Amino acid sequence: MNTGRIGKAISGLRQAREKRRRDAFERLTRPHVSALHRTAFRMTGDRHVAEDLVQETCLKAYRAFDRFKDGTNYQAWIFRIMSNLCTDHLRRTARAPFVAWNEDEVSGPMGAYSSEQDRPDVHFLHASFRNDALRAMSRLSPEVRLVVALALLEGFSYEEIADVADCPVGTVRSRLNRGRLLLQKELRHHVPSKTDGKESKSGSPASVKPRC
Amino acid sequence: MTIKSNNIGTEMSCDDARDALSAMMDGEAYDADFNVIQRHLDVCPECKDHFDAQSALHVRLREECIEPQDPDLLWNNISAAISAEEDSQRRPGRAVDWRRVLPARTATFAAGAVVVVAVLILFNGSTIFSGKRMGDHPIIAETVGDFVTFRVRGYPLDIKSPSRLVIMRWLAERVDFRLPSGVVPPAGFRLVGGRICSFLNRRLVFFLFKRGKTAASLYVMSVAGLAVPDDIGGRAVSVHSSKGFSNVIWRSGGLLYVIVSNLPEAEAERFAKTLKQTI
Numbered sequence: 404m405n406t407g408r409i410g411k412a413i414s415g416l417r418q419a420r421e422k423r424r425r426d427a428f429e430r431l432t433r434p435h436v437s438a439l440h441r442t443a444f445r446m447t448g449d450r451h452v453a454e455d456l457v458q459e460t461c462l463k464a465y466r467a468f469d470r471f472k473d474g475t476n477y478q479a480w481i482f483r484i485m486s487n488l489c490t491d492h493l494r495r496t497a498r499a500p501f502v503a504w505n506e507d508e509v510s511g512p513m514g515a516y517s518s519e520q521d522r523p524d525v526h527f528l529h530a531s532f533r534n535d536a537l538r539a540m541s542r543l544s545p546e547v548r549l550v551v552a553l554a555l556l557e558g559f560s561y562e563e564i565a566d567v568a569d570c571p572v573g574t575v576r577s578r579l580n581r582g583r584l585l586l587q588k589e590l591r592h593h594v595p596s597k598t599d600g601k602e603s604k605s606g607s608p609a610s611v612k613p614r615c
Numbered sequence: 616m617t618i619k620s621n622n623i624g625t626e627m628s629c630d631d632a633r634d635a636l637s638a639m640m641d642g643e644a645y646d647a648d649f650n651v652i653q654r655h656l657d658v659c660p661e662c663k664d665h666f667d668a669q670s671a672l673h674v675r676l677r678e679e680c681i682e683p684q685d686p687d688l689l690w691n692n693i694s695a696a697i698s699a700e701e702d703s704q705r706r707p708g709r710a711v712d713w714r715r716v717l718p719a720r721t722a723t724f725a726a727g728a729v730v731v732v733a734v735l736i737l738f739n740g741s742t743i744f745s746g747k748r749m750g751d752h753p754i755i756a757e758t759v760g761d762f763v764t765f766r767v768r769g770y771p772l773d774i775k776s777p778s779r780l781v782i783m784r785w786l787a788e789r790v791d792f793r794l795p796s797g798v799v800p801p802a803g804f805r806l807v808g809g810r811i812c813s814f815l816n817r818r819l820v821f822f823l824f825k826r827g828k829t830a831a832s833l834y835v836m837s838v839a840g841l842a843v844p845d846d847i848g849g850r851a852v853s854v855h856s857s858k859g860f861s862n863v864i865w866r867s868g869g870l871l872y873v874i875v876s877n878l879p880e881a882e883a884e885r886f887a888k889t890l891k892q893t894i
Contacts, residue, residue, distance in 0.1 A: 425697070429690075436693065437686045451799050451893070454689070455780045461693045462700060462777055492780075536676060554641050555676050561643045580637040587665075587672055594672045 428468050431477050432461060438557050439485050445552040446489040448541050456492060460485040479566035486549050486567055493545050532593050539589035543582050550575055551582035627655045632662050640673050688802065695805050696777030751857075752847055754864065754873065757814045758834050759857045761821075762875040765810075766830070772823060775808035782809050786820045792837040792870065799893035800824050801886055804831065815841065824886075831876035831886055838871045852891065854884045863887035867894065 439460060443453035464471075464481050471480055540548055549568055553559040554575070559567070561575045568575065587594070627635070632655045638644040639652060656663045764770070774785040779799070786809045787794040800806045804824040812819050815836065822833040838848070847853055848866040855862040861883035863874040872894070874887045 421701075429694075432693075433686070433690050436689045440689055451797070452780065454692070455778050457689065458693055458696050459778050459780070462696055465697050465700075532675065555673065558677075561638075561641070576638050576643070577634065579641070580634045583637050583669055583672075584633070586676075587668060590672060591668075594668055594675060 424468065428465055432464065432481065435478060435481055436461070439482065442482070442549075442552045442557060443485060443489055445537065445540055445556065446486075446545065446548055447492060448537050452492065456485065456488050459488055463488070476563070476566055479563055482553070482567040483569065489549070490545050532590075535590055535593060536586070539586050542589060543585060547578045547582040547585075550578040551586065554579050555583075627651050629655075629659065629662055632656070632659070633665060636662070636666050636669065640670060692805060699777050699805075699807070752844075753815060754841075754843065754847060754871070755855050755857050755862050758832075758873045758875050759860050759862060761812055761814060761834075762832050762860065763858065765821075765832075770810070772808035773810040777805075779806050782806060782822070785809070786811065786822075790818050790820055794820060794835065795868075795870070795894040797893035798822060798833070798890070801889035804886070817841070829876070829878055831874060831878060831883070833890065834871075834873040834875070836871050836873075838866060838869055841871065843871060852884060852887050854880050854887075856880055865891060867891070 436457060439457045440453050443456045443460075444450055447453055447456065460481065463484050467484075471477065540551065543551060546568065550564055553564045553567065554561070561572045561579075564575045565572045632652060635644055635652050639649070644652070656666060774782050776782050776785075783794065783796070783798065789811050798806070801824075804826045807823045807825050809823065810821045812821050812834075817836055817840075819834050819836040822835070824831045824833070843866060847855075848864045848871050850866060852863050852865040855864070859877075861874070861876050861878055861880045863876075863883050863886075865872050865887070872887075872891070874883060874890070876883045876886065878886060
């Protein structure tokens with residue numbers, strides 16, 4: 404009888420501890436899931452794969468949550484887990500084609516247009532830019548792609564990116580510059596520069612070689 | 616940053632200027648960079664154009680590449696995956712405990728359905744299955760029979776994981792046809808796991824989806840050597856009912872897809888159509 408009561412009390416304490424752990428994990432993780440998904444999507448070019456990777460990231464983070472030190476950068480920690488999973492995935496599927504085309508996006512919303520953005524021609528241009536941007540991203544090496552996704556699209560500081568990518572800030576800076584040049588070259592039909600098509604002195608998009 | 620001379624006589628080369636410009640756009644340029652960059656841009660129209668184009672690209676990427684995403688839906692799926700993992704850790708060795716997820720009434724009914732299937736088999740299936748009723752067609756009867764047996768006997772799943780990728784990879788390696796890469800659970804459902812089963816003289820892949828206490832299975836098989844009438848397994852989904860379970864079938868790309876579920880027929884059809892779009 405007494406043993407049963409003690410057992411119940413221990414079980415209650417364990418449940419309370421599990422709940423606290425789960426609540427703490429949710430409080431820290433939930434604000435980042437959208438950014439994690441967007442970054443995984445830009446890394447892989449596949450929305451569903453990105454969803455799986457974010458799920459795996461969160462499970463991995465949850466399993467290792469006790470090892471996370473309070474006061475350290477949680478965002479960098481969880482993004483580092485995600486970027487490692489993305490790199491593994493990209494290595495495994497190196498030969499698979501990049502899936503960027505999204506027919507739903509390109510065909511646009513049906514029915515009346517509630518805004519200028521919903522007009523099929525406007526929608527198509529936006530969707531076309533997004534798809535081309537994703538394709539251009541896929542041509543960057545995973546290391547450069549990660550830096551571009553975090554800096555240009557998520558607004559991470561170089562120091563935060565250096566934490567995630569586990570490299571010096573100077574490397575982040577040079578990878579980003581390289582990524583920008585390549586993106587400009589790939590997307591020049593969307594954002595032309597006055598010097599497009601002309602011979603350049605050095606480093607201009609036309610002369611950039613895909614060395615990343 | 617190293618300041619060095621270049622071919623246009625400024626203190627910074629074009630390569631260095633562009634590197635500094637990239638950092639400047641992110642608000643990360645060193646203080647010393649600003650004046651040097653400005654002086655370089657004043658005398659280098661090429662870098663000025665480059666800067667304008669990069670700025671325009673930067674703005675467009677930031678404005679247009681923010682895809683809408685439902686964070687609540689994402690979080691719900693993550694939360695469900697964590698719960699599933701915690702659940703499986705509490706009960707090691709048990710893949711899916713149907714007694715926990717099914718109401719007693721459904722379990723009793725399912726047990727009855729197994730008896731019905733067993734009686735059908737005793738009375739020589741081929742004769743009975745030759746009847747005109749759709750529910751008696753072997754494709755329907757055998758998938759429903761397998762589903763019922765799986766649930767009542769509590770057969771374990773061969774692979775159970777919160778990750779769709781892990782499940783897909785595991786199953787794809789064990790069949791001789793190419794599994795579709797999609798198979799994304801419709802909203803509210805999650806893919807629990809899968810198994811390999813054998814009937815209709817072939818190996819089939821079985822996926823199990825769950826939403827609370829509702830379960831839906833998807834069987835995927837090759838149509839090679841299988842007589843599939845168009846009114847059962849055509850390109851459009853066809854909805855049937857057998858032994859109290861909804862059964863939705865369609866054919867695509869040399870594969871036959873069969874859904875068996877305790878969902879009402881209309882809901883099972885919606886489930887199938889949504890799933891079909893992802894395959």
